[in-house]
Amino acid sequence: MQPNLDSIGTLEKDFLLALEPGAKAEHPNSVCELSKRERREQHKIQLRKDEAYKTFAKLENFTNKLPFSKLPRKTLVIVNLGFGAVGGADTLQIESVFLKFKGFERVIMAHEFRGGDDAQIARDELHEKPCTQLNNKILFIEFVNHQDFAHLSDRVYNGSDKKLDMVPGLLYTDEFISADEEKQLLDIIGHESEDFDGTSWLTAQNRKIQHYKNSFDYKKKHVGDMSLVAHTEIPDLIQKLIERAKQAYGIVADIDQLTAQCYSPGTGISFHTDSHTAFNDPIIIISLLNPIVMEFRHPSTHSLVPIDLNPRSLVLLSKDARFGWEHGIRARKSDLIDKKIRPRTERWSLTLRSINKNVTCSCDYPALCDSNSLYVRAIRDSKNK
Numbered sequence: 001m002q003p004n005l006d007s008i009g010t011l012e013k014d015f016l017l018a019l020e021p022g023a024k025a026e027h028p029n030s031v032c033e034l035s036k037r038e039r040r041e042q043h044k045i046q047l048r049k050d051e052a053y054k055t056f057a058k059l060e061n062f063t064n065k066l067p068f069s070k071l072p073r074k075t076l077v078i079v080n081l082g083f084g085a086v087g088g089a090d091t092l093q094i095e096s097v098f099l100k101f102k103g104f105e106r107v108i109m110a111h112e113f114r115g116g117d118d119a120q121i122a123r124d125e126l127h128e129k130p131c132t133q134l135n136n137k138i139l140f141i142e143f144v145n146h147q148d149f150a151h152l153s154d155r156v157y158n159g160s161d162k163k164l165d166m167v168p169g170l171l172y173t174d175e176f177i178s179a180d181e182e183k184q185l186l187d188i189i190g191h192e193s194e195d196f197d198g199t200s201w202l203t204a205q206n207r208k209i210q211h212y213k214n215s216f217d218y219k220k221k222h223v224g225d226m227s228l229v230a231h232t233e234i235p236d237l238i239q240k241l242i243e244r245a246k247q248a249y250g251i252v253a254d255i256d257q258l259t260a261q262c263y264s265p266g267t268g269i270s271f272h273t274d275s276h277t278a279f280n281d282p283i284i285i286i287s288l289l290n291p292i293v294m295e296f297r298h299p300s301t302h303s304l305v306p307i308d309l310n311p312r313s314l315v316l317l318s319k320d321a322r323f324g325w326e327h328g329i330r331a332r333k334s335d336l337i338d339k340k341i342r343p344r345t346e347r348w349s350l351t352l353r354s355i356n357k358n359v360t361c362s363c364d365y366p367a368l369c370d371s372n373s374l375y376v377r378a379i380r381d382s383k384n385k
């Protein structure tokens, strides 16, 4: 089967063509020596493999190039396990698959050996074969360069970590709201309401979304019209929390846009910087119900700072963190915390923003600034008429 290259965008086509059955199948017997049944089996495995590699590329944002090496490296990844599709496996179970191999060092989502030769032996035995420790799941295993996976193995920081200083203007506060307020907020935004899965909720990247007072249009990446607003006013309790945040952080901006979002396991938000010309400084994010890892990424150095957002915490993005870094949440079913897989459960968030009425920006981050985009220039022109 020819993989559908169009549906995978800019993925490295050479690599995907190499996955074509028969072409470079990694089975010891050549295709013509296989029986009909064995060929059928091989074809089935290939279909699964195509799917797994495409899913992996999508979930891990490898849009230009899959980061796999044909030469032995000391680090292996299981393409179809542990990346957004953890299923029933936990760290210990995954570790048990590799423990018997010489030179195995540790599980870090990617699986690290002392050297490429040791990793090669493990791959030869496990790749494309059912794994008894994992309910006979067929594993697809590839060599990778460790640095491409550093973001998976690096520590996830918590709010008290000095490392957060790497993102100037990022402030994190645990327990900004009480458990009682959290419960009330969840009721107010209707996380259990009957129409939660119904039509009054918008969707973007599988997140459920409602806007209050002013909207955001995910297609235009800018302030949207009132047809996208679910509630014309910001609820009283949230106004109270805005006042609390203003006092605590000396915020003067008029917070006049609220977005409530639900992240079911496996959903995320792509790396982005909130439109500079749509919203002012700062942006406030309150997390509810369950934790999730948010990552901050520098556009030129590609530094990644993953932080664990606890329920009831507040994140304040101002200055560089607001205008000069991107933030995002990977669309995974689990996060790796202290080398242990933590399955995700439903997480809610409230994003509070201040509409930029001038639709201009004069920041020092041209790469992330939309001030000169055609669309934004057209909005400014129509306002000035």
Ligand SMILES: O=C(O)CCC(=O)C(=O)O
Binding pocket: 259, 261, 269, 274, 285, 327, 349, 350, 351
């Ligand atoms: O839900 C969150 O925690 C972040 C939301 C966000 O970044 C956004 O809506 O722009």
Ligand SMILES: [Fe+2]
Binding pocket: 272, 273, 274, 327
């Ligand atoms: Fe954002």
